[in-house]
Amino acid sequence: MRNDRHLSAEQLTTKIDSGEIDTVVVAFTDMQGRLQGKRLHAAYFRDEVLGHGTEGCNYLLGVDVEMNTVDGYAITSWERGYGDMEFVLDLDTIRVLTHLPATAMVQCDLAWPDGTPVVQSPRAILAAQVEKAASMGYVALAGTELEFILFEDSYESAHNADYQHLTPANQYNVDYSILGTSRVEGVLRDIRNTTYAAGMNVEGAKGECNFGQHEIGFLYDDVVVTADNHAVYKTVAKEIAAQHGKSLTFMAKYNEREGNSCHIHLSLRGQDGDIVFWDDGARTPLYDHFVAGVLAGMAELTLLFAPNVNSYKRFADGSFAPTAIAWGEDNRTCAVRLVGHGAGARMENRVPGGDVNPYLALAAMLAAGLHGIEQELELEPALVGNAYSSDKPRVPHTLREAREVFASSPLARATLGEEVVDHYTNMADVELAAYEAAVTDWELRRGFERL
Template sequence: MSRLQAREITDADQARRLVEERGLSHVKVGMFDIDGVMLGKYMGREKFFSALEKGVAFCDVVLGWDSKDELYDNVRFTGWHTGYPDAPLRILPESCREVPAEGDMLLFLAEFDGRAEALCPRGVLRRVLARAAELGYTARAALEYEFFLFQETPESIREKGFRHLRPFTPDMMGYSMLRSSVHGELYHDLLGMAEAMDFPIEGLHTETGPGVLEAAIAVDEALAAADKAALFKTFTKVWAQRRGLMATFMAKWSPDYPGQSGHIHLSLREAAGGRSAFFDAAAPDRMSDVQRHFVAGQQALMPELLAMLAPTVNSYTRLIPGFWAPTDATWGVENRTTALRVIPGGDAAQRVEYRLGSADANPYLAMAAAIASGLHGIEHRLEPDPPVTGNAYDRDHPAHQALPRTLWEAAQRLRGSAAAREFFGDDFVEHFAATREWEERQFRRHITDWELERYFEII
């Protein structure tokens, strides 16, 4: 019997066999929380074997705290009032991956089960994809991320108070062959890690800004694409720190440079026959009726679902004119100044790029919002506004295209969205909106350097 490979695993029996073949005493098990932060632990071999059959439990505080481990005081699902009980999770054998930096170590993903499934980011996306299947479609997706690299460590950035950080490389050198060649070994190292962990990168280049890179992850079925994006963000940070560097996926770390995007390329295919549901060779820009309705739904619901694509206070510093980020719910054909960019192509390439999302978004929730809004358009046969040609920043747009300007406003729009409740469920909408309100409240407790410099002496 041939030795199994990690990416060949499809069921619990094969997972058990692979662990035994490698003689592992422990494996890694991880899941993604509401902010897209990966949490997990090393799990002993026998406990893992049991968890494959019966599931495992984590303290549900992981759904009740923020990205700094501060406990929410405004959510119903868990808290001091519930005593923070365990929440069940199921292991996903088919998610098995190598962990290149740890010898023969294996990583398995898990997702929340039981009551907690209503809040599980991966579960939210699964429910949206089930809705697509009911309509006769499968979704394919690819995410691309911009991220900055710094010659810093977790200790040095704190010693500096997160100021005067040293980028990995200087100056504005987008698409630089010089930079990628001088640092070729590092690029190859990242590309190799991505291949080994099954989130292959099909494009990697410098972007505009000191030390900024953009990576395009290869297309896959939507749920697998979200897994790959979430793992890419986590293990790119691991990869960087192991090399004395730091990577950040903040939406905007400096007012002097463009923000960091998390663009989502999406297409639907017909479940029966496998043809593109978006491609029509005879239609203008090859947009089928289905794609036109899909884009219309994305445009219509963008203001209501923005919190799922721009989930932090920092996200909204990116959404300003002239910095390659959209400011209204606009669309156009091959137009990078709009929020939605329709990309004409053949059966395999006709798609829409959802350009609104920032790099700090949870990939599962960002993709769920982008797909659900498109399905809403198909179900209601919505028609989009006229496409924008030219510069979307230099013209006025209808009031209904305006996007929320703060996280607080976005949370209120989400909480009041009937479509969000229909696609994601009341429990998720109430919980996620509350967590975003908490995030804004945390921000309001702090005095910024800008306020001190502006008001301390003169007012």
């Protein structure tokens, strides 16, 4: 088991037999980073699903964020009849959800009815890069720093207000403020304690800059464990906010103030746990090659770090969200920041926002970094000073720009595979088409009377 707060299959069965657990959530993470699946009666799960798995419609990897069926996906369509995918239980992920009555959760991989993996599944994409790292003698560790904005409004009232003029849980910048976090400690405490009970290693909570903005941190862990926990945490946090009559958002840019970031920390170790990024008080050549690879692939893989139209609203000079593809020593103006030393030496990717799919982002970082190691790419000198005013190449500024460089990227196709690149290029096309057909509040205010 990942830790003693996870359950083994035997322990889960015992709790079902005793009536302590009566509901089991079976879930996978979709393209948008959301948990999708079923709530099963525990006895049915025990008797039928635990040994054989269950299934769901393959359209779940071919819809937009509003669950509309859309064209362009090779694996699912009206012509193909929208068949099933198998939900393959990962019994290492069994956890109790204490904020819900008598409920446990199991996360899943996806397979076709013949047992072959669904390679376009986010968890499968990350697993492929983990396998590649293992073949080179490495394991990957990661941590995600995920921010959200908390509102006094319920999700229902926010929806009815068209998500406009909501009341943030704090009325001023509460970055590191103990008083500011005390104001919303009821929600923060429930999230911390629930995620801890669900097997996550919680560090703590802190205020952030935007009104009502907060971050709950978790310990560094294996990359798949980190991605699994990230997906569960997002769902749990929303559910707990709703239980308090409030709402929260992880969208990258809710308003003109600071956006929600998701800085991703990543490092490699040897298969036996040996430190490979640091030696004799300095970075190793392998560390430099890895970072050089991430930088070389940054523009081509930005689509997997910033997957939505709204993602790109974060990238503004002086915003603490990066605009320059550069690295620096503990320099928060750069896209890549190197921090720590010894066992704590790691790179931080500051490009992703709160809307990122963690499996895709981690897979992209690993793919590019391992490419840098294989090709022994040379790391350019660190940027000293303000990256916003530098002459370094820029992070793609729009979803369309990111889509174009991703679709045509030899690196993406060589490391992630043709099927993956085509699938997520279509996801970008779907989002762009929906956005370009929409009439925004900005257009109405600007043009209704004056144009």
